[in-house]
Amino acid sequence: MEKTIKENSSWTDIDYQDKSRNPWSPQQHLNRILEMSFAYTGEGMDTLKNIDLGNTIVAALNYWMNVLPICTNWWFNDISVPQTIGEILILLNETECLNMELRDRLILCMKKGDLIKHEGANKTDITLYYLFRATLTGDERLMRETVKEAFGVLSKGKREGIQIDDSCHQHGDQLYISGYGDVLIEGVLSIARYLKGTDYSLSKEQLNVLLDFVLNGYGSIFRSVYKDYNAGEQLLLRKSVLKKSDIIKN
DSSP, rough: OGGGGGGTTOOOTOOOOOOOOSSSSSHHHHHHHHHHHHHSTTOOTTTTTTHHHHHHHHHHHHHHHHOOOSSSSHHHHIHHHHHHHHHHHHHTSSSSOHHHHHHHHHHHHTEEEEEEEEOOOHHHHHHHHHHHHHHHTHHHHHHHHHHHHHHTTSSOOOOSOOOTSEEEETTTTEEEETTTHHHHHHHHHHHHHHHSSSTTTTOOHHHHHHHHHIIIGGGGGTTEEEEOOOGGGGGGTTOOOOOOOOSSSO
8 A cells, every 4th residue: 555655645546626525435444544554553563664654644644635536425524534543543642653733734634513403323423423523632621522412312213313112213303223223333332432431421321222223123033134224214225234244243
């Protein structure tokens, strides 16, 4: 990957002018930087000795900031891009490869989304990078607001999110145990793992709501590793989404 990057720190196989809604080619630029950041900060790696990789990461981030691609699909602009930038910055935070100016410009790119407007899985996605931003900036007020909204999805009966019967709605009253249910579970668990052992940890009541949904709602749509096709609305149109063999992760 590092060898295929051009002199201007872009990749030849990425269309930075792509106007597609999904998939969106420019997202791959950030995904590759994220992969390089994992390699750069991995166990046993000496970032001070691996200067070339660090410089490549920084140059690719600068390229992104210079072109700032915009997608016609709000999800990439308000969720995928700021979330990926947040992951990159968290990984690089303890290294010396980023200068403060670039770091601050990237953090500004994470001032997206609306914590209050969105509900259910979309809220969970947004709160994840708000959590990253609060951590990177040391903003305790933002951290408190983010945690309140993140774990606020663990209540039943709102129009979107977990329902009284442990099903899940998204896009209004549409049944979305599959798809958005996956996102909600994975997002809440990620945030809970980050906050474990802190003053912001998941409460027992919130954990019980999550367990009810996983066991009684989400779990009920499976037959072996396959999901009931009635539980996902538009997911019927997507390839291979009904098979999920990685439900249990370490």
